[in-house]
Amino acid sequence: MSKTMNDNRLHGDPGIADTAGQDGRGLSLEMPKQRDRAVTIFEKSKAGRRAFVAPELDVDAQPLDDLIPARMRRTEPPRLPEISEPEINRHYKRLSTRNFDLDEGFYPLGSCTMKHNPKLHERIAALPGNARLHPAQAPERAQGALELMYELQVALGEVAGLPHVSLQPSAGSHGELAGVLLTRAYHEDRGDHRTKVLTPDTAHGTNPATVTMAGYEVVKVGTDPDGGVDLEDLRAKADDQVACLMLTNPSTLGLFDRNIEEIASIVHGVGATLYYDGANLNAVMGISRPGDMGFDIVHYNLHKTFTQPHGGGGPGAGPIAVSDRIEPYLPRPQVVQGDDGSFVLDYDRPKSIGRLRGFQGNYGVFVRSYAYILSLGGDGLREASETAVLNANYLLARLREAGVAEYLPVAYDRLCMHEFVLSGAPMKRELGLKTLDLAKRLLDFGFHPPTVYFPLLVDEALLVEPTETETKETLDAFADTIAEILREGEQDPEIARNAPYTTPVRRLDEAGAAKRPVLRQPL
Amino acid sequence: MSRYTSATDADRREMLDAIGVETIEDLFADIPAGVRLDRPLDIAAGLSEQDVYARMRRLASRNVSTEDEISFLGAGMYDHYVPALVDNLLSRSEFLTPYTPYQPEISQGSLQVMFEYQTAISEVTGLPVSNASVYEGPSAVAAAGYLARLHNKRGRFLVSRGLHPHALETLRTNAHGFGATVEELPLSDGVTDPDALAAAMGDDVAAVFLAQPNFLGAVEDLEALAPLARSTGALLIVAADPLTLGVLKPPGDFDVDICVGEGQTLGNRLDFGGPSFGFFAVQEHLVRKLPGRLVGETTDVDGRRGFVLTLQTREQHIRREKATSNICTAQALNALAGVIYLSWLGRHGITELAELMLQRTAYARAELAALEGVELLHEQPVVREFAVTLDASVDRVIERCAAEGVNPGYALGRDFDEHPDGLLVAITEQRSRADIDRLVSVLGAAVTAERTGVMA
Ligand SMILES: Cc1ncc(COP(=O)(O)O)c(C=O)c1O
Numbered sequence: 016m017s018k019t020m021n022d023n024r025l026h027g028d029p030g031i032a033d034t035a036g037q038d039g040r041g042l043s044l045e046m047p048k049q050r051d052r053a054v055t056i057f058e059k060s061k062a063g064r065r066a067f068v069a070p071e072l073d074v075d076a077q078p079l080d081d082l083i084p085a086r087m088r089r090t091e092p093p094r095l096p097e098i099s100e101p102e103i104n105r106h107y108k109r110l111s112t113r114n115f116d117l118d119e120g121f122y123p124l125g126s127c128t129m130k131h132n133p134k135l136h137e138r139i140a141a142l143p144g145n146a147r148l149h150p151a152q153a154p155e156r157a158q159g160a161l162e163l164m165y166e167l168q169v170a171l172g173e174v175a176g177l178p179h180v181s182l183q184p185s186a187g188s189h190g191e192l193a194g195v196l197l198t199r200a201y202h203e204d205r206g207d208h209r210t211k212v213l214t215p216d217t218a219h220g221t222n223p224a225t226v227t228m229a230g231y232e233v234v235k236v237g238t239d240p241d242g243g244v245d246l247e248d249l250r251a252k253a254d255d256q257v258a259c260l261m262l263t264n265p266s267t268l269g270l271f272d273r274n275i276e277e278i279a280s281i282v283h284g285v286g287a288t289l290y291y292d293g294a295n296l297n298a299v300m301g302i303s304r305p306g307d308m309g310f311d312i313v314h315y316n317l318h319k320t321f322t323q324p325h326g327g328g329g330p331g332a333g334p335i336a337v338s339d340r341i342e343p344y345l346p347r348p349q350v351v352q353g354d355d356g357s358f359v360l361d362y363d364r365p366k367s368i369g370r371l372r373g374f375q376g377n378y379g380v381f382v383r384s385y386a387y388i389l390s391l392g393g394d395g396l397r398e399a400s401e402t403a404v405l406n407a408n409y410l411l412a413r414l415r416e417a418g419v420a421e422y423l424p425v426a427y428d429r430l431c432m433h434e435f436v437l438s439g440a441p442m443k444r445e446l447g448l449k450t451l452d453l454a455k456r457l458l459d460f461g462f463h464p465p466t467v468y469f470p471l472l473v474d475e476a477l478l479v480e481p482t483e484t485e486t487k488e489t490l491d492a493f494a495d496t497i498a499e500i501l502r503e504g505e506q507d508p509e510i511a512r513n514a515p516y517t518t519p520v521r522r523l524d525e526a527g528a529a530k531r532p533v534l535r536q537p538l
Numbered sequence: 539m540s541r542y543t544s545a546t547d548a549d550r551r552e553m554l555d556a557i558g559v560e561t562i563e564d565l566f567a568d569i570p571a572g573v574r575l576d577r578p579l580d581i582a583a584g585l586s587e588q589d590v591y592a593r594m595r596r597l598a599s600r601n602v603s604t605e606d607e608i609s610f611l612g613a614g615m616y617d618h619y620v621p622a623l624v625d626n627l628l629s630r631s632e633f634l635t636p637y638t639p640y641q642p643e644i645s646q647g648s649l650q651v652m653f654e655y656q657t658a659i660s661e662v663t664g665l666p667v668s669n670a671s672v673y674e675g676p677s678a679v680a681a682a683g684y685l686a687r688l689h690n691k692r693g694r695f696l697v698s699r700g701l702h703p704h705a706l707e708t709l710r711t712n713a714h715g716f717g718a719t720v721e722e723l724p725l726s727d728g729v730t731d732p733d734a735l736a737a738a739m740g741d742d743v744a745a746v747f748l749a750q751p752n753f754l755g756a757v758e759d760l761e762a763l764a765p766l767a768r769s770t771g772a773l774l775i776v777a778a779d780p781l782t783l784g785v786l787k788p789p790g791d792f793d794v795d796i797c798v799g800e801g802q803t804l805g806n807r808l809d810f811g812g813p814s815f816g817f818f819a820v821q822e823h824l825v826r827k828l829p830g831r832l833v834g835e836t837t838d839v840d841g842r843r844g845f846v847l848t849l850q851t852r853e854q855h856i857r858r859e860k861a862t863s864n865i866c867t868a869q870a871l872n873a874l875a876g877v878i879y880l881s882w883l884g885r886h887g888i889t890e891l892a893e894l895m896l897q898r899t900a901y902a903r904a905e906l907a908a909l910e911g912v913e914l915l916h917e918q919p920v921v922r923e924f925a926v927t928l929d930a931s932v933d934r935v936i937e938r939c940a941a942e943g944v945n946p947g948y949a950l951g952r953d954f955d956e957h958p959d960g961l962l963v964a965i966t967e968q969r970s971r972a973d974i975d976r977l978v979s980v981l982g983a984a985v986t987a988e989r990t991g992v993m994a
Binding site: 050052053055056057060064065066067069070072073074075076077079082083084086087088089090092093094095096097098100103104107108110111112113114115116117118119122124127129130131132133135137138139140141142143144145146147148149150151152153156157158159160162163170173174176185186187188189191192195196199219220221223224225226227228229230233270271273275276299300301302303304307308309316318324325326327328329330331332346347368369370371372373374375376377378379380382385386388389390391392393394395396397398399401402404405406408409411412413429430432454455458463464466469483484485486487513515518519520521522523524525527528529532533534535536538 | 541542543544545549550552553554556557558559562564565566567568569570572573574575578579580581582583584585587590591593594595596597598599600601602603604605606609611612613614615617621623625626627629630631632633634635636637638639640641642643644645646647648650651652653654656657658660661662664666667668670671673674675676677684702704705707708710711712714715716717757759760761783784785786787788800807808809810811812813815825831832833834835836837838839840842843844845846848849850851853854855856857858859860861863864865866867868869870871872874877878880881882883884885886887888889890891893894896897898900901919921936940945948967970971972974
C-alpha cells in the first residue's frame with residue numbers, strides 16, 4: 016500500500032481544498048491545517064532580548080582606545096537578532112518540521128546514495144577526544160586521530176584497489192579538483208604539457224566544471240546505444256593532448272561499462288590518466304575495484320557511500336586514492352606510520368601539488384565513515400553493494416510492469432547496477448505530465464522524488480537510486496504510488512500539474528526569485 | 539555483516555524472481571571477469587555496535603583534547619564554547635539527514651536557514667551578499683582567487699604574508715591549475731607593509747589578499763591598505779576572523795570586494811580541523827560570479843512566502859564547464875550551527891564576547907611579555923591572538939608545558955622560517971584569568987629551565 020497523503024507529516028494545506036479537493040475526485044483529505052507563514056529569525060528580534068551571557072571579566076579592564084584605535088573599531092554592532100534562547104530553539108525546531116528528511120521516508124535521489132545514517136556515529140563523533148581535538152595538536156598527542164585516519168586510508172585503498180590515499184578533499188567535487196591537479200602535476204613533471212580532458216556526455220556537472228578550474232579544456236565523449244562510452248568517439252578524441260578521461264562507472268545511467276578494459280587501454284595508450292568519479296561506488300564494493308579496472312585516481316564521497324549524513328547540503332568528504340605513478344604528487348600533509356609504529360603528518364613531499372584546504376580534512380566525517388567500515392567489515396560492504404543492486408533491479412522490475420512502463424520506460428533496457436534511469440518523455444506526450452509534475456506529486460505521497468532532469472542525455476530523466484537500506488515493502492509502496500499517480504494522470508492530469516498540495520509551501524516562483532534576487536532579510 | 543540492510547532470504551528470493559534472474563551474482567553479469575575481485579576484501583569482519591563503540595572510544599582517548607589540558611592553541615581554529623542549543627538542534631534528523639534542497643517545497647527548513655545565514659554573514663562582514671557556504675577558510679580564499687581570475691582575467695595575485703599559511707598554500711595549489719601566479723607581500727612589524735603593496739601594484743594584478751586580523755594576530759590597517767589594493771582595478775579580498783568583527787570595523791566599511799573566512803569559531807566544534815564551514819561574501823557587482831549555493835526569497839502559487847536556490851545559472855549542474863565554480867556539496871549543517879550561534883550571541887553579545895577576548899588577551903600579552911626570555915613579536919593591536927618570541931627552543935618549551943597540562947600555543951616556525959623562535963598564543967572566552975596565570979607560570983618556568991639547561 017502506498018502512503019496516503021494524510022500520512023505525510025508535512026501536510027496541512029488550505030490550498031488543497033480549492034484545487035484537487037473541490038472537483039470531487041475522491042482524494043481522501045483531512046481538513047487542511049493552517050500553514051505557518053514563514054517568519055525569519057531577524058523578524059522575531061526585539062530590542063532588549065538576549066540568549067548569551069558573557070563570562071565574567073576577571074582581568075582589569077583597560078580603555079578600548081588603548082587596545083585598538085577607535086578608527087579601527089566597529090561603530091555599529093551587526094544587526095544580528097535580539098532573541099532569547101527559548102525562542103531560538105522554537106524557531107529552528109519549527110523550521111526543521113518544514114523539511115523532509117531521510118529518517119522520515121524513502122529518498123531515492125539518484126547519484127546521491129541516501130542510505131541510512133547509523134546513529135552510533137553521532138555518539139562517537141561527539142566524544143571530546145574527537146570533537147574537541149585541536150587540529151594543530153602535536154601528532155604525539157593526537158595518535159588516536161592519526162591512527163583512525165591511517166586505518167581509514169588503508170580500508171578505502173583496499174575498496175578502490177589503489178594503494179595511496181589522501182583524505183584531504185572536502186567533498187566529491189573537491190576530490191575531482193585534486194585529481195585533475197594531480198594529473199596536471201604528473202604530466203608536467205614529465206615535461207608533457209597537455210591541454211584537454213575528456214568527459215562523457217553523461218558526466219555530472221562537477222566534472223566539466225572541475226576541468227575548467229584546473230585549467231584544461233573540456234572535450235565531450237558520446238554515449239553508445241547501449242549506454243556505455245562510445246568507443247569510436249573516444250578513439251577519435253584520444254590524442255597526445257589529452258591529459259585525462261574522467262569517468263563514472265557504473266555511469267550516471269546506472270550501467271557498468273562493459274568495455275572498461277578497452278577504455279582503459281585507449282586512454283593509457285595516449286599517455287593520459289583515467290579518473291574515477293566515485294559517486295557510484297556503492298554499486299561495486301568488494302565486487303569490482305576501480306584500481307583493477309585501470310583507473311589511476313579515484314574519489315570517494317564519504318557522504319554517500321560511507322554514511323556521513325548529508326546535512327541538507329554538507330558536510331561531506333571526498334578522499335582520493337591513486338596509483339603508484341601518481342603518489343608523489345598527493346596533497347600535503349599525508350598521514351604515515353613511522354618505523355616505531357607511531358603516526359605522523361608527513362609534509363616532506365617535494366612533488367606534492369600542495370594543500371587543498373586547511374589542516375587535515377573533515378575529520379569528523381572520517382570518524383563516521385571509519386565506524387561504518389568497522390561495523391560492516393569487508394563482507395558487509397560487499398553485501399551492502401549486492402543489496403543496493405538487488406533493490407534497484409527489483410524496483411526497476413516493478414516499474415517495468417504494465418501501466419507504468421508505457422509512460423516511464425527505462426532509458427537503457429538492461430539490468431542496472433545500484434540505480435537506473437527512466438524517461439518521462441512518453442508520459443509527457445501521452446498525458447501531458449512532465450517529469451517535474453510526477454516529482455511534485457510524489458511529495459504529496461510522502462516520498463522524496465528521484466533525481467530529475469539528470470543525466471542530461473535522457474529526455475525527461477528520472478534517476479532512481481533506492482539504496483540497500485530500504486525494505487521490499489518500501490520499494491513496493493513507491494512503485495504502487497508511481498502507478499497510482501499515472502492512473503490519476505490518465506483521469507485528470509491537472510492534479511499532478513498543480514501538485515504538491517500537502518507541503519509547507521506549494522510550487523515556488525523560481526524565475527521570479529532569479530529575476531529580482533532577494534538574497535538576505537532586509538533590515 | 540551488513541546490519542543496516544533489511545532484505546530477508548525470502549525477500550531476496552521473491553525479488554530475484556521478480557527480476558527474472560537466479561542469483562544475485564547474475565545481476566553483475568555486465569562486469570567483465572577481468573576486472574572482478576576474486577577474493578574477499580581484506581578488511582576485518584564486522585563488529586557489533588558496542589564493540590565498534592569501545593574501539594572508537596579507545597582511539598579517542600589517545601587524543602589530548604581541549605578538555606584534557608589548558609589549551610592556548612589557535613592558528614586558524616579556536617576553542618570557543620559551543621552552546622548546547624547548537625548540538626541539540628543539529629542533531630535533529632530533519633537538519634542532519636536531508637540532501638541538498640533540490641525540492642524546495644519539502645526543504646523550506648533548510649532553505650530558510652540558508653537565507654538567515656546569508657543575512658547574518660552579510661551583517662557581520664558588512665558586505666551585501668553572502669552565499670550559503672563553501673568548504674572552509676583556506677579553500678574559500680582559493681575560491682575567491684578563482685572568482686577574481688574570472689572577473690578581470692588577470693594573472694597576478696598579491697598575497698600578504700599575514701594570510702593563514704594554509705590559505706596561501708591552498709591558493710597556490712589552485713592558482714597553478716587555472717594559471718595565476720602568487721607573490722607574497724612582506725610584513726613589517728607584524729602587519730602588511732603598505733610600501734611593498736604600493737610598489738607591487740600594477741594593472742596586471744588580479745587580486746590582493748589580506749587577512750584581518752592576520753596570522754600573527756595583528757589587526758591590519760585596512761583604511762590605509764584598501765585604497766592601495768584597489769588602485770589598479772584589482773579585487774581586494776579580505777580573509778576575516780568573524781568573531782573579531784564584533785569589535786573590528788567590518789571589511790565592508792573599506793569597500794573590499796570579497797570577504798571570506800573560516801566559520802569554525804561560529805558554533806562549530808574543533809573536530810581536529812573539520813567539518814566547519816567557509817563563508818563567502820561579495821559586493822553586488824560580483825553576485826553572478828559567486829561560487830556555490832545561494833538562496834533567494836520568493837512566493838508560491840498561493841502567494842505564500844518561500845525560499846529557493848537561485849541564480850543557479852552560475853552553477854555546475856546548469857553551466858557545466860562554464861560554471862563559476864565546481865562546488866556542489868558544501869557545509870550546510872555547519873552553516874546552520876553558524877547562524878544559530880550568531881543568533882545566540884545576538885546583536886550585542888558578539889561585541890561583548892569580542893571585548894572580553896580583547897581584555898583577557900591584553901592581560902595575557904602583558905603578563906607573558908613581562909617574563910624573562912619572552913618578548914612580543916610585534917606590538918600591533920590584537921584581538922584574541924598574539925605572537926611572542928622565546929629565548930629558548932619553542933618545541934622544547936611546548937613539551938615542558940605539555941608535561942604540566944598546558945598547551946601554550948602554536949610554534950610559528952612550522953610555517954615561518956623567519957620566526958623560528960615565535961609562539962602564537964590564543965585566548966578564547968574559555969580561558970579564564972586563572973588559566974592565563976597558569977600559562978604564565980608554566981611557560982615562564984619552561985623558558986627559564988631551557989635557558990639554564992635544566993633537564994626536562
Ligand atoms: C556523479 C557525481 N559526481 C560528482 C558529484 C559531486 O559530489 P559532491 O557533491 O560531493 O561535490 C556528484 C554529486 O551529486 C555526483 O552525483
